[in-house]
Amino acid sequence: MKIGLDVGGTKTDAVAVDAGGTIIGRVRLATGWGPEAVTGTVLAAVRALGADAGVDVTAIDSVGIGIPGQVEPGTARVVHAVNLGVDELDLAAAVGPVLGVPVRAENDVKAAAFGAYALHGGSGSMAYLNLGTGIAAGVVSDGKLWRGARGTAGEVGHISVDPGGPLCRCGQRGCIEAFAGGGAIAERWNRPGSLPIRDVFDAADEGDGFARELRSGLARGVAAAVRVLVLTADVDTVVLGGGVTALGARLMADVGAELAASAEASPFMRSLHLEERVELLPAGSPAAALGAALIGAARDPEGVLAHG
Amino acid sequence: MKIGLDVGGTKTDAVAVDAGGTIIGRVRLATGWGPEAVTGTVLAAVRALGADAGVDVTAIDSVGIGIPGQVEPGTARVVHAVNLGVDELDLAAAVGPVLGVPVRAENDVKAAAFGAYALHGGSGSMAYLNLGTGIAAGVVSDGKLWRGARGTAGEVGHISVDPGGPLCRCGQRGCIEAFAGGGAIAERWNRPGSLPIRDVFDAADEGDGFARELRSGLARGVAAAVRVLVLTADVDTVVLGGGVTALGARLMADVGAELAASAEASPFMRSLHLEERVELLPAGSPAAALGAALIGAARDPEGVLAHG
Numbered sequence: 001m002k003i004g005l006d007v008g009g010t011k012t013d014a015v016a017v018d019a020g021g022t023i024i025g026r027v028r029l030a031t032g033w034g035p036e037a038v039t040g041t042v043l044a045a046v047r048a049l050g051a052d053a054g055v056d057v058t059a060i061d062s063v064g065i066g067i068p069g070q071v072e073p074g075t076a077r078v079v080h081a082v083n084l085g086v087d088e089l090d091l092a093a094a095v096g097p098v099l100g101v102p103v104r105a106e107n108d109v110k111a112a113a114f115g116a117y118a119l120h121g122g123s124g125s126m127a128y129l130n131l132g133t134g135i136a137a138g139v140v141s142d143g144k145l146w147r148g149a150r151g152t153a154g155e156v157g158h159i160s161v162d163p164g165g166p167l168c169r170c171g172q173r174g175c176i177e178a179f180a181g182g183g184a185i186a187e188r189w190n191r192p193g194s195l196p197i198r199d200v201f202d203a204a205d206e207g208d209g210f211a212r213e214l215r216s217g218l219a220r221g222v223a224a225a226v227r228v229l230v231l232t233a234d235v236d237t238v239v240l241g242g243g244v245t246a247l248g249a250r251l252m253a254d255v256g257a258e259l260a261a262s263a264e265a266s267p268f269m270r271s272l273h274l275e276e277r278v279e280l281l282p283a284g285s286p287a288a289a290l291g292a293a294l295i296g297a298a299r300d301p302e303g304v305l306a307h308g
Numbered sequence: 309m310k311i312g313l314d315v316g317g318t319k320t321d322a323v324a325v326d327a328g329g330t331i332i333g334r335v336r337l338a339t340g341w342g343p344e345a346v347t348g349t350v351l352a353a354v355r356a357l358g359a360d361a362g363v364d365v366t367a368i369d370s371v372g373i374g375i376p377g378q379v380e381p382g383t384a385r386v387v388h389a390v391n392l393g394v395d396e397l398d399l400a401a402a403v404g405p406v407l408g409v410p411v412r413a414e415n416d417v418k419a420a421a422f423g424a425y426a427l428h429g430g431s432g433s434m435a436y437l438n439l440g441t442g443i444a445a446g447v448v449s450d451g452k453l454w455r456g457a458r459g460t461a462g463e464v465g466h467i468s469v470d471p472g473g474p475l476c477r478c479g480q481r482g483c484i485e486a487f488a489g490g491g492a493i494a495e496r497w498n499r500p501g502s503l504p505i506r507d508v509f510d511a512a513d514e515g516d517g518f519a520r521e522l523r524s525g526l527a528r529g530v531a532a533a534v535r536v537l538v539l540t541a542d543v544d545t546v547v548l549g550g551g552v553t554a555l556g557a558r559l560m561a562d563v564g565a566e567l568a569a570s571a572e573a574s575p576f577m578r579s580l581h582l583e584e585r586v587e588l589l590p591a592g593s594p595a596a597a598l599g600a601a602l603i604g605a606a607r608d609p610e611g612v613l614a615h616g
Contacts, residue, residue, distance in 0.1 A: 124457060125456070125457045137540075139540075146449075146541070146542075147542075148433070148541065148542020148543075149432060149433045149542050149543060149544040150542060150544070150580075151542070152538060152539055152542045152580065153540070153541060153542035154540065154542075155539045155540075155542075156539060156540055158539055158574075158576055158577075159467075159469075159532075159535060159536055159539050159540075160469060160532070160535075161467075161468060161469055161470075161471075162469075162470060162471055163469075163470055164472065168574075170574045170575070170576040170577070171573045171574030171575060171576065171577070172570060172573060172574045172576075172577065224467075224468070227467060227468075228467055228536060228540060229540065230460060231460055231463045231464060231466055231467050232445075232447075232461070232462065232463075232464055232467075232536060232537065232540040232541060233454070233456065233461060233540060233541065234454075234455075234456020234457050234458055234459070234460045234461035234462075234463075235456075235457060236457040236458070262480060265479045265480060266466075266476075266478045266479030266480045267478070267479060268466055268478040268479065268480075269466075269478070269479070269480065272458075272460065
């Protein structure tokens with residue numbers, strides 16, 4: 001049995017997966033802040049799978065951990081997980097001796113891509129486009145995660161699509177993330193409220209001009225990312241996930257309209273059938289935790305995970 | 309021994325490659341127009357390798373053909389090779405019986421990518437960015453060509469990077485190809501001359517405002533394509549080739565300045581070291597013909613050529 005964890009900025013999702021790939025237990029708990037608390041969260045999640053989900057935790061063969069930071073391939077060494085207060089943490093050293101099984105980590109977007117691919121049937125090619133505070137994608141083809149040469153594979157958020165667009169935190173203008181990143185939109189909106197993107201959508205519906213601009217920028221950025229992924233990696237499907245996709249059908253309608261407009265203008269874009277190739281990861285999907293479990297259990301990480 | 313041909317719009321480059329991968333003979337001849345003439349060109353090129361380059365054409369094991377059109381993977385069935393006057397042509401059926409060896413074709417940019425990768429040492433990851441009439445790229449990683457799901461892998465030319473940019477022949481505005489495609493620049497320049505891109509560079513040097521605009525758009529488009537390839541596929545190296553690269557150091561200086569400007573503006577872009585990762589395919593490089601030879605000789609095209 002393999003365990004997979006998706007350690008998010010606020011919550012940690014943990015699943016137990018049997019030999020056939022079926023999720024046999026799942027728990028969610030709050031994520032701690034800082035290296036020690038994150039380590040504690042991982043151990044607590046595994047314990048909770050036993051205590052709360054009835055998983056036989058003596059039968060664990062491997063643990064895989066998806067985490068929002070950079071991970072050295074094939075290891076559990078995490079750096080720059082800034083949303084977790086972690087500058088550097090070797091999760092294998094921190095939790096391996098306690099759990100007594102191999103521990104491997106992976107960047108959370110890449111883990112989600114791998115899990116979404118498995119949930120989608122595990123064949124062909126797919127990009128998972130994460131719409132959260134920032135924007136990044138993971139590409140999986142023929143069961144292999146595209147890792148790239150230097151750790152920037154899927155960093156489509158920092159492709160500029162408009163030299164006159166908003167300034168991105170990266171220093172460029174008109175990055176996809178400056179248009180469509182949840183963080184960038186919330187910062188530009190800059191009004192009180194715990195769900196700023198939903199507030200922008202609501203205000204746009206009520207006719208607020210600035211909200212309309214932000215909302216159309218979001219659709220424009222997501223559509224641009226979809227085009228980049230299909231025109232560069234030619235993935236069959238682009239699956240949208242991440243916090244911003246909580247807007248569900250409202251977001252999909254906007255993105256679909258944006259893709260339809262470019263198909264209307266361009267026979268070439270029309271031939272790509274982009275609208276049909278974009279899907280939404282269902283709310284509450286265990287994709288990231290499942291992907292982490294599969295990556296953690298891979299016998300030959302270098303074989304499973306192509307290096308781009 | 310394997311034969312590789314790069315059937316271009318005006319010239320065909322043919323090489324003979326020994327078992328160790330070394331080019332042991334090379335000829336170039338004019339390409340015919342239309343399916344029959346293209347077939348004749350292929351046969352004439354193989355004969356010329358024997359007659360003019362001293363290659364023992366009785367010892368040929370395979371023929372691979374790079375051609376500017378769409379090719380069904382693992383076959384020699386070419387469609388829409390418009391620059392050759394070919395709507396549809398099965399090169400295996402047309403020349404296989406005469407040559408008596410397996411014949412396989414590949415899109416010319418993908419063949420060039422595969423050959424450039426081999427010439428570059430055959431390890432790591434590389435994108436070959438072809439700057440010709442149009443703009444397209446081929447990505448090779450760990451010895452595998454990224455083919456994609458539906459034949460649009462590497463079609464970075466039709467990613468829009470400026471909604472206020474020039475109209476592209478594809479119908480969109482501000483496509484990379486609308487800025488940097490040799491055809492688009494020549495059309496916008498629209499003055500007599502057999503080397504329009506060189507004329508634009510010369511006129512820009514002489515202070516012509518419109519030429520300066522076109523020339524800076526070319527650098528901007530190429531730099532955008534490099535960023536897209538590194539931020540999506542995270543290739544180690546981007547190799548520039550194709551007719552427009554005849555401008556050599558003048559083009560590279562412009563592209564380098566454009567990449568340096570974005571590195572100046574953005575610490576993130578600076579961390580990518582893009583300037584150091586862009587290279588120019590040497591003038592007269594046999595990359596495309598060599599790549600065609602290697603693809604033609606691959607025992608398991610489905611294994612060698614990843615399907616994205």
